[in-house]
Amino acid sequence: MIALLEKLYRWLITIGNALRSPVLLLIRLFWGWQFFLTGKGKLMDLSKPTQYFDSLGIPFPHAQAILVACTECFGGLLLLVGLASRLVSVPLMILLTVAYITTESEAVRSILTDPDKFTSAAPFLFLFAVVIVFVCGPGAFSVDALLAKYFKRDLEKDRVK
Secondary structure, eight states, X not given: OHHHHHHHHHHHHHHHHHHHHHHHHHHHHHHHHHHHHHHHHHHHTTHHHHHHHHHTTOSSHHHHHHHHHHHHHHHHHHHHHTSSHXXXXXXXXXXXXXXXXXXXXXXXXXTTTOHHHHHTSTHHHXXXXXXXXXXXXXXXXXXXXXXXXXXXXXXXXXXXX
């Protein structure tokens, strides 16, 4: 019986490992596109995010709107192709954390008493996706993976010399 459970467990691990890169690809494609569209929308009409940031009392609202829009737009494109994925995840996580604190402060305060309020807030799924990419990396189907293979090959050539 124990041997059967061990075999089943190894099989589950194999399946999970085989699905890691395709799932990460789907996360990157969907959420990278969402970030791109959100940022592009802000860049196309900076007056709306500028007014919104001003209403929240954010200093330099126009400059902040440009910064947020560019981070979302270009960060989304980088996520989409899987280039500098972990690196670009950091400013996106910071941006989303600030968004949570400034626009969903009640949800943040009630994270332990009412977690549904926190997880149903607008920034949650964006933040969750970026954290997954930061922790797990972009997966095998990414420019990052291609570059890693290329540089690993070059490093091995240098060691032989």
